Amino acid sequence: MKPAHFEYFRAATIGEAVDKLGGDPEARLLAGGQSLIPAMNFRVARPSQLIDINGLEELKPLVARLPENILEVGALVRHQQIATSPLVQRYLPFMATVALSIGHWAIRSRGSVGGSLCHADPAAEWPAFMVAAGAEMVVAGPQKYRRIPADTFCSGFMETALGPGEMLVKIEIPLAQGGWGFWEVARRPGDFALAGAVCRRHHSRTTVTWFGADLSGPGTVTVESEGGAGHGTHFWEDAASRVLAVDDDYMLQILGYCADQACRQAQSDEGRDYDNR
Amino acid sequence: MAEEFASAPHFVGARIPRTEDSRLLRGEAQYLDDIQIPNLLEMAFVRSPYAAARILSVDSSAAWNIPGVRAVFTFADMPFVLPQNGPSPIDQPVLARERVRHAGEAVVAVVAESRYIAEDACEAVHVAYTPEEPVLDMQAAQKDRPRRVHDAAPNVFYHQEYETEGFQAAFDTAPHRLTMTFQTTRQTACSLETRGIIAAADPFSGRMTVYCGTQSPHRLRGDLAEMLQMEEHLLRVIVPEVGGAFGMKAATYPEYLAVVQAARLLRQPVKWTADRVESFLSDVHARDDIHDLEVAFDQRGQIIAVKDHLMADGGAYASYPFSGAIGETSLAAKVITGPYDIAHLSTVIDCTYSNKVPLGAYRGVWGPVASFVQEGMVDRIAQFLHLDAAEVRRTNLVQPNQLPYRNAAGMLYDSGSFTESFEHALAQLDYTRWRATQEQARRVGKYLGIGLSNFVEPTAMASSEAGSIGYESCSVRVEPSGTVTAWLGLGPSGQGHETTMAQVLADQLGVDLEHIVVLHGDTDAAPLGGGTGGSRSGPLGGGAAMQAGRKMRERLDVYAAHMLEAAVEDIAWEHGRAHVRGVYARHVSLRDIARIAYNDVRQIPSGLPIGLEVTERYQPPRPVSFSNGTHAAVVEVNPSTGQVTVLDYVVVNDCGTLINPLIVEGQIHGGVAQGVGAALLESLVYDDSGQLLTTTLMDYLLPSAPLVPRMRIEHLVTPSDGALGVKGMGEGSLIASPAAIAGAVNDALSPWGVSFERLPIAPRDIVTSLGRSSAAPV
């Protein structure tokens, strides 16, 4: 279980990283290494070159840009930072809850938000969260920067909208109003989820975004209703079967269950006040 | 029993923290992979991608051309086998010979200057195969379908039948009969430290030193000598720190022979350590069993007769020296009635070859399977008769006045506390309160279940996965300075023998613990012994330590009596000092005695030899000694997701005299953790082509810390008639726990009438079995 031969390069600037990446289609960026390194050890991934971006300060901000009502998260911010940051607690505490359900402490301490989004594992929490939050990805390319909305960023099973030579720099998350809820089912605490759901509620609008091992990426459904969130498991199960390409009964059942639980949480969360509201 | 303690026991029975823990917890322990030897080469294996295939050709030219590659071996270069002379005539080759018989079987061994290079070279070796149809289903395999795994032998490599006299009549005339099929899924021990071995020749002496995390150091040395045609006295096996073994590391494996032979051929040290994928593909598997069972009973639930067809899938070869298939079935057939008084038994055993990894030992071997079957059977009877599960157990338990009790298979339960441990467990759990809580919870859509598991644990047997040495050995030397060094033939892997054996010796010798060091695992130093396995180290190792300690003590008493001018009977020892009983002022220290024994030998009392060294071997009075106990679990099942949470867990354990309750409890904690794995999580899954799908710890789910319940443990003490009254206890907790947890899940699902007879019980199985309704039918 040793990787095949590769070259190692530590990038000093984003420009340098992007140049290297653009110049070698077999090169890969190294962030926390929690997905890439195991894949290399299995020799499933065989990059010619690792471009280590861990020295790039521009990828590490975690700030609230209050006039714009935006939380800015650098691609290299670690999951555990999100879980413990006072800033996140203050402006988007729900994000900390999500972070804590990712892997184990050791993995969270190294694994990065950007790495997770670019790896685009369908069972990962961040892609679904970003879609639910209406986040935007800021991406550096060989020529220029561009912005990609979260709902088109993860474009399929372990696929992203990143073009050749492009890298994720940061994510901008709107500090929007309303209630949040999150539920996932995993075989053991810390495992990748079998399935999970993020729910947002604002006035009469309920949005559920699913993630899960059997999916090809985050799947979202929005329901407009006057009443409470109490649609129940079966309602969400039906919704999931319409929106997602899943025909496994067990998966559908837990997708429905997760949505229902997340919605209940979102409903009670909606009444709460955060500093940004 | 009391007279066996030469001094009043200060240490046996005390909660003494483990001597080993300091180095283990500081990360200072040296495991195999920590050993540094100059010029050490590394071996890696090209393993079969097919479950069954013919090898057409091996082209290793590209591998030889990679810089740093030192050798590429096939069977032709090392034509050795692990022989089978028991019931199975099929040898296991060191490297595949013409055919591959399971995915992961080693075909080519590459030796290179680093593991990186060795793995590069493995990729460069081209093996051409013609795939063959794999044999994967044990029931079809019994009829040699779809074909034979080995042309030279039928697939059934072990068949046994047994029936008590009058069985058929008793069975036929019983008021009720039920049929059920229990099945366990393949598991493996999954030790934290993977297997590995280093072989390094000493160019001056011509001897070969082998470092290996084996459970039986002397047996491994003998095996290597025999199989590789080497001289036993020119081999030395050293066991470094071992990070878990669980029976799995008792076997002698093909890789071990390959490494030692490579070191001989290359005249340079060679190492192999398994990576996790290799572990799954080459460590022995376990627990691949089916029990087709019929049980006959009366209206009170009293069991009259049990008929069981025991089947096990032994994999491609009978693992050396202990086939897990034979071990699991033949022993299960002997104790399938557990602690219940069942008069009639009829068993048929069939063990078969398949194109899977060989089945070997894993902690508890037969026990977790047999207990799951036995307790499942009792629960099904209770359900059928609408009787309380505890009540049916009471009806069937062997009563105190029946002991010693010979069970229907002829096994003698020497002593035990079957009814007492059961009642204590119910009381500890507060069984009636949980039953009431269960009732209330159901009304609000919460599903709790209670699982009860009574177990017997045959321990200290003459033969086990560790080998067939029915005794254990201990050498004791009082050093010239008066401190004590002891060696045992054991092969511990985390059980704390350095502590427990020192406790036994300290009481015998009347010295303090810090003046004793216990060593093991070096065949150049340790007396020849059987190793660790089959819950033998406490009763047999402890017996050897006691006997050697006592022998030494007798000699020391003569010295002390002579020097103090007192009678031998009047000598008492404390803290390494002998005094005349009642007269503390008249004393002599062990150091004084040792000085005479080694350096002032003219002063040695007449009749005593020079020096203070003894070697003793202890063989217990009985071929087997039974421990017993009860586990009780309370779980909650979420019917929407199938997730199971253990809410409460109680253990009542009786292993006779406890040498160290702290260590006994540690053993129990680990066994219950593994029981959670067996009941709910762990399964090795093969696909239809014989590929093992679960080759990482992301797929093979071990219980993680949050899933291990807090447990309450109570000890009962029914001593054996062996040394110190100690019985073995290494396996009982894993024997009992899967049944307790599975029983609790089944109890929780009883409103649906669902009952699982197959382990593990996965969330998907639960949800699927409940149909579309997550609320129980009323």
Ligand SMILES: Cc1cc2nc3c(=O)[nH]c(=O)nc-3n(C[C@H](O)[C@H](O)[C@H](O)COP(=O)(O)OP(=O)(O)OC[C@H]3O[C@@H](n4cnc5c(N)ncnc54)[C@H](O)[C@@H]3O)c2cc1C
């Ligand atoms: C045991 C275990 C359990 C886990 N459980 C979970 C879980 O429950 N939920 C979960 O979401 N994740 C889980 N993970 C994955 C973990 O969250 C990883 O951290 C994450 O998937 C990848 O982040 P990373 O920083 O380690 O990226 P890396 O492994 O370094 O990189 C991953 C991929 O993204 C690319 N990449 C990285 N950064 C950038 C960038 N800025 N721009 C463009 N491409 C980039 C890399 O080239 C690579 O292809 C688990 C991992 C392990 C080992």
